[in-house]
Amino acid sequence: MKLFSSVNDVPDINELVKEALHLKQFPYAYKDLGENKTMALVFLNPSLRTRMSTQKAALNLGMNVMVLNMDKEGWALELRDNVIMNGNTVEHIREAAAVMGQYADIIGVRSFPGLKDRKEDYSEMIFNKFVQFCGVPVVSLESATRHPLQSLADLVTIEELKTRSKPKVVLTWAPHIKPLPQAVPNSFSEWMCRADVDFTITHPKGYELSTDFTKGAKITNNQDEALADADFIYVKNWSAYEPYGKIFPGNEDWMLTNEKLKITNSAKIMHCLPVRRNLELSDEILDGESSIVVHEAANRVWAAQAVLKRMLESLS
Amino acid sequence: MKLFSSVNDVPDINELVKEALHLKQFPYAYKDLGENKTMALVFLNPSLRTRMSTQKAALNLGMNVMVLNMDKEGWALELRDNVIMNGNTVEHIREAAAVMGQYADIIGVRSFPGLKDRKEDYSEMIFNKFVQFCGVPVVSLESATRHPLQSLADLVTIEELKTRSKPKVVLTWAPHIKPLPQAVPNSFSEWMCRADVDFTITHPKGYELSTDFTKGAKITNNQDEALADADFIYVKNWSAYEPYGKIFPGNEDWMLTNEKLKITNSAKIMHCLPVRRNLELSDEILDGESSIVVHEAANRVWAAQAVLKRMLESLS
Amino acid sequence: MKLFSSVNDVPDINELVKEALHLKQFPYAYKDLGENKTMALVFLNPSLRTRMSTQKAALNLGMNVMVLNMDKEGWALELRDNVIMNGNTVEHIREAAAVMGQYADIIGVRSFPGLKDRKEDYSEMIFNKFVQFCGVPVVSLESATRHPLQSLADLVTIEELKTRSKPKVVLTWAPHIKPLPQAVPNSFSEWMCRADVDFTITHPKGYELSTDFTKGAKITNNQDEALADADFIYVKNWSAYEPYGKIFPGNEDWMLTNEKLKITNSAKIMHCLPVRRNLELSDEILDGESSIVVHEAANRVWAAQAVLKRMLESLS
Numbered sequence: 008m009k010l011f012s013s014v015n016d017v018p019d020i021n022e023l024v025k026e027a028l029h030l031k032q033f034p035y036a037y038k039d040l041g042e043n044k045t046m047a048l049v050f051l052n053p054s055l056r057t058r059m060s061t062q063k064a065a066l067n068l069g070m071n072v073m074v075l076n077m078d079k080e081g082w083a084l085e086l087r088d089n090v091i092m093n094g095n096t097v098e099h100i101r102e103a104a105a106v107m108g109q110y111a112d113i114i115g116v117r118s119f120p121g122l123k124d125r126k127e128d129y130s131e132m133i134f135n136k137f138v139q140f141c142g143v144p145v146v147s148l149e150s151a152t153r154h155p156l157q158s159l160a161d162l163v164t165i166e167e168l169k170t171r172s173k174p175k176v177v178l179t180w181a182p183h184i185k186p187l188p189q190a191v192p193n194s195f196s197e198w199m200c201r202a203d204v205d206f207t208i209t210h211p212k213g214y215e216l217s218t219d220f221t222k223g224a225k226i227t228n229n230q231d232e233a234l235a236d237a238d239f240i241y242v243k244n245w246s247a248y249e250p251y252g253k254i255f256p257g258n259e260d261w262m263l264t265n266e267k268l269k270i271t272n273s274a275k276i277m278h279c280l281p282v283r284r285n286l287e288l289s290d291e292i293l294d295g296e297s298s299i300v301v302h303e304a305a306n307r308v309w310a311a312q313a314v315l316k317r318m319l320e321s322l323s
Numbered sequence: 324m325k326l327f328s329s330v331n332d333v334p335d336i337n338e339l340v341k342e343a344l345h346l347k348q349f350p351y352a353y354k355d356l357g358e359n360k361t362m363a364l365v366f367l368n369p370s371l372r373t374r375m376s377t378q379k380a381a382l383n384l385g386m387n388v389m390v391l392n393m394d395k396e397g398w399a400l401e402l403r404d405n406v407i408m409n410g411n412t413v414e415h416i417r418e419a420a421a422v423m424g425q426y427a428d429i430i431g432v433r434s435f436p437g438l439k440d441r442k443e444d445y446s447e448m449i450f451n452k453f454v455q456f457c458g459v460p461v462v463s464l465e466s467a468t469r470h471p472l473q474s475l476a477d478l479v480t481i482e483e484l485k486t487r488s489k490p491k492v493v494l495t496w497a498p499h500i501k502p503l504p505q506a507v508p509n510s511f512s513e514w515m516c517r518a519d520v521d522f523t524i525t526h527p528k529g530y531e532l533s534t535d536f537t538k539g540a541k542i543t544n545n546q547d548e549a550l551a552d553a554d555f556i557y558v559k560n561w562s563a564y565e566p567y568g569k570i571f572p573g574n575e576d577w578m579l580t581n582e583k584l585k586i587t588n589s590a591k592i593m594h595c596l597p598v599r600r601n602l603e604l605s606d607e608i609l610d611g612e613s614s615i616v617v618h619e620a621a622n623r624v625w626a627a628q629a630v631l632k633r634m635l636e637s638l639s
Numbered sequence: 640m641k642l643f644s645s646v647n648d649v650p651d652i653n654e655l656v657k658e659a660l661h662l663k664q665f666p667y668a669y670k671d672l673g674e675n676k677t678m679a680l681v682f683l684n685p686s687l688r689t690r691m692s693t694q695k696a697a698l699n700l701g702m703n704v705m706v707l708n709m710d711k712e713g714w715a716l717e718l719r720d721n722v723i724m725n726g727n728t729v730e731h732i733r734e735a736a737a738v739m740g741q742y743a744d745i746i747g748v749r750s751f752p753g754l755k756d757r758k759e760d761y762s763e764m765i766f767n768k769f770v771q772f773c774g775v776p777v778v779s780l781e782s783a784t785r786h787p788l789q790s791l792a793d794l795v796t797i798e799e800l801k802t803r804s805k806p807k808v809v810l811t812w813a814p815h816i817k818p819l820p821q822a823v824p825n826s827f828s829e830w831m832c833r834a835d836v837d838f839t840i841t842h843p844k845g846y847e848l849s850t851d852f853t854k855g856a857k858i859t860n861n862q863d864e865a866l867a868d869a870d871f872i873y874v875k876n877w878s879a880y881e882p883y884g885k886i887f888p889g890n891e892d893w894m895l896t897n898e899k900l901k902i903t904n905s906a907k908i909m910h911c912l913p914v915r916r917n918l919e920l921s922d923e924i925l926d927g928e929s930s931i932v933v934h935e936a937a938n939r940v941w942a943a944q945a946v947l948k949r950m951l952e953s954l955s
Contacts, residue, residue: 053397055393055419055423059391059422073694073695075690077687079708080685082913089917090916090917092918093918102912102933106691109940280418284408285406285407285408304418304421371730382677597731598734599728617734620737620738621741
């Protein structure tokens with residue numbers, strides 16, 4: 008594997024899930040694989056889970072890890088081509104990525120969208136330029152429109168905890184006060200559409216995701232209808248795709264409560280975290296038996312480790 | 324050992340001091356103990372000595388180390404329960420701590436007090452919530468009211484350099500321009516009250532520490548009286564406990580000078596660092612023979628290593 | 640080797656270049672050398688290449704690495720002696736350096752010049768105080784007036800890619816919008832004056848470097864004359880030495896283009912990076928065949944590794 012940026016980079020997602028669960032059982036079985044190999048984790052935005060879990064995954068495989076908070080420790084990056092760099096940017100991504108590729112065997116990159124210019128965000132300019140210029144395998148640590156390590160961990164979690172062979176999985180929009188990227192719901196949706204699950208998306212009118220990510224999903228604006236008989240409920244806020252990055256007032260009643268869960272099949276509640284309590288998700292759910300958000304976060308290690316293992320295997 | 328937050332977590336402080344001195348002699352003798360174990364160092368505030376010495380201690384024990392500057396690299400933490408998170412905080416400490424506990428075998432946490440609300444600071448809310456929710460052993464890297472790794476290193480230093488079996492140890496208040504926490508003096512005091520030393524605290528009127536930390540100490544407002552015949556003098560500024568976090572004008576003459584040391588038993592001068600020269604402590608002392616502040620800082624490694632060794636031993 | 644701050648710390652630069660090229664071939668051959676040794680990388684300013692390449696070099700030698708962004712993670716440093724620290728600085732460099740020397744076997748320090756006070760910058764106060772007080776070997780990660788790891792990597796690159804035994808090497812000033820330090824050109828010049836090359840410096844009038852660094856170099860204000868028959872062209876902006884830190888309007892035509900290269904001996908183009916495209920150096924050159932800037936950056940690892948290897952050998 009030379010690139011992990013979306014579900015499309017994975018020939019067989021079930022095999023990759025199996026690999027992750029195997030690594031969960033034998034975390035240090037492949038420590039020789041990463042000997043003298045270096046992982047660079049490049050952050051253009053904050054990160055807790057991705058930062059720690061990917062670092063841990065690389066260490067489990069015997070790699071060295073270098074973390075670079077590009078926004079704080081490095082130089083302001085120029086992303087556009089053919090410009091005279093006489094402004095605030097100090098280094099072009101062409102050089103920055105190429106140089107990092109000289110120091111690292113695998114690079115992970117996190118870059119959030121600006122949520123201003125949809126075409127630019129959905130072109131994945133920053134992430135793709137890293138891939139184009141660095142010359143080594145690249146793992147997305149969440150890009151403008153996708154968060155594949157999260158989605159893989161989500162699928163691993165569902166596979167681990169499902170109680171019927173084809174569980175009903177629901178992605179439900181949740182309230183928030185700020186416009187958030189569509190990366191997590193896009194990504195979760197495209198993975199679920201490829202997985203052996205019965206997948207439904209529910210959101211208020213206006214929050215339709217790009218159809219590029221939702222082919223095969225049932226979509227409804229009726230949350231109750233969606234939740235009925237659900238085995239897993241994935242809670243997440245996102246801003247509108249059209250008009251891009253906007254949020255609409257209201258919809259506070261979309262926050263999940265125990266009352267709402269009554270019609271589910273004792274559904275387990277998932278969230279990628281960080282979660283705003285009592286805005287996106289209620290205390291009673293997060294502190295109750297149905298929440299599996301911490302278990303899900305723990306699986307981030309094995310998802311990352313499965314991907315890195317594949318990449319290491321492809322290096323030599 | 325599952326928790327290192329105060330002297331009360333240590334059944335036998337003399338044994339722990341011995342362990343630290345043993346590790347100073349054989350730093351790498353227990354490198355197998357930390358194999359495949361991960362230490363997470365979580366900083367909500369700046370750190371130099373604690374950051375480097377604890378990292379080094381963990382590496383000496385063969386652990387992997389992940390450093391997280393929570394305030395800069397992660398998400399703004401919500402600490403209060405039962406609130407609607409519709410403000411600036413992005414993640415609740417309940418999730419953050421629980422997730423970190425999934426990625427680390429031992430967690431170190433630094434969180435300073437706000438010095439506004441005494442009840443809140445002295446409840447050790449932040450530190451205790453980390454302990455409560457992370458599910459793994461926790462080491463204080465300085466909390467609102469204590470700095471036990473510092474105090475252990477201080478005791479190790481006294482044990483190493485004392486010239487009589489029960490040395491006279493004096494904690495003296497020193498001038499400053501800003502209100503500082505009581506964590507270091509509280510902690511030093513509660514350790515000295517448990518150690519085999521003759522312990523005196525001296526400070527201007529108004530700077531009384533909480534009596535919870537000073538039981539057994541002699542306390543005087545007469546600095547000269549305190550310094551007489553002292554073997555070790557621990558210099559430190561702190562703000563008032565009542566009214567909480569306040570400082571009073573004057574008292575500049577409390578800064579130690581060589582002149583003041585004449586009545587001591589060739590006292591050695593200690594300070595936890597960082598120290599403001601010529602405000603808290605004079606150049607002539609810091610650059611002279613009596614200062615052992617760098618030696619003391621060096622012992623931070625062995626103090627941390629002794630604690631981490633105990634925790635690693637308790638893991639399996 | 641106990642100090643690497645300038646070319647004057649290297650008895651035989653050709654031997655050191657050979658060592659670097661040897662390490663490039665056998666990166667992990669000396670991994671035992673750094674066992675249980677710790678490298679501290681202390682940054683008072685941003686860094687990408689130096690941060691990653693020196694870290695990688697240390698890891699290749701089996702060392703542990705601790706990175707400290709002093710400006711963000713530690714305490715504000717006081718540099719002046721004999722002052723009452725009642726302002727914004729929290730820790731004196733005397734204590735900070737001494738303490739770091741207790742935790743690290745080798746320290747790397749980056750500190751840029753202020754470009755306000757030439758005497759202060761050229762006294763290398765910050766760097767020299769680190770050296771003076773830390774008590775362990777110190778590597779410059781770029782100081783106020785020199786960048787020796789860069790220059791060594793540059794010489795390694797020239798040695799690798801030269802097509803005649805004594806190549807013509809030209810250092811040419813390039814346009815910029817901000818006043819930049821003289822560290823890189825100073826350093827490159829003093830290394831080239833010691834190397835077996837035919838060395839010319841060219842710049843507009845007013846940008847004369849300190850003659851302390853240029854003894855033996857040909858110097859001309861005629862760029863074309865300098866470029867004629869050149870094998871390597873080192874492109875770099877710098878501000879004036881006199882009046883110190885100033886820049887003069889104009890000189891935009893000093894930016895290198897393919898047209899200008901026609902009179903060279905198929906010259907290879909070097910730059911220390913970061914480079915501002917189409918201001919310092921044109922897209923057509925950076926994206927063309929003549930640019931070796933990424934190759935040059937890659938050699939930073941082997942330059943650093945050669946220096947660290949020498950230091951490790953001198954430790955025991």
